[in-house]
Amino acid sequence: MNFNMKEAIEVLERTPQSLDYFLSGLSNGWLQCHEGEGTWNVSEVIEHLIEGEKNNWIPRLELILKEGESASFPPFNRYAHIEAKTERPIEQSLFEFKEIRFQNIKKLKDLIDPEWHLELTGTHPAFGVVKVKELISAWVVHDLTHIAQIVRVMSERYRADVGPWKEYLGILKK
């Protein structure tokens, strides 16, 4: 096991600013491309990250602290941002993501004392009993998985353009 709070927060606090640098001002070609019907474009991934900040990680931590295993987390709708169909400039979404993540890291530090709370348990609707430290670890890896998705979606756009280099570019293997 490698988890510790300080290092987890290092990643959580870097993700929004890094994505802001990478994505702000990009042409629509990059922001609107996707991997086929029913898959997300870059803008939709950012909306999903915001949705997680609002309704997933911190609300679940609060529920564990309040109710322990007795109340199952409300299920998280991974398609809520698609159903809401927010269409706005990505710079606005990135700004919201930065703001809400900043607030949520403050809440995380207020809520969780790593000396006392990491082993506390709650009930996940699909997994059953889960620990606070598993939930925070998943929050970190959730950031990383969606960064990977963003660059994979963008790469797909140049699949034909790279010609024979496809063979050397792992991200195009699937």
Added chain:
Amino acid sequence: MNFNMKEAIEVLERTPQSLDYFLSGLSNGWLQCHEGEGTWNVSEVIEHLIEGEKNNWIPRLELILKEGESASFPPFNRYAHIEAKTERPIEQSLFEFKEIRFQNIKKLKDLIDPEWHLELTGTHPAFGVVKVKELISAWVVHDLTHIAQIVRVMSERYRADVGPWKEYLGILKK
């Protein structure tokens, strides 16, 4: 085909700054972890990106413009940065990457007029005939593939820590 110079440069110019934001100041745990023997840690990926700026993309473009298909590219050693065993703070590597990429984008703009040069051809030692526009596309997707590698390597560190969430986190599937 989706390639155009302006959009390709948008990605090339964002990668170093975004990685700088994401990686500067991270704990050694994140920077030194890897996916097993013979795989690269985050710092080694950055050294490899620098090596590509020095000996791969721009020198190959220059060779195409000078020699066309008549001279094969010198093979690029994908392990040069490992053999050199540079050990230095990642902030120094990121600074070098930003500087050299900045210079190389200037060279790219000077060398390549998208109206005239994109269809020019050179000889790749493994692939045979390749086009300028394929080489520049591959440069872009090479950035993206190594960003994906960085977040995948970091995720691996929390494979056990996320507990049952492993099932929902695509980056941990392999």
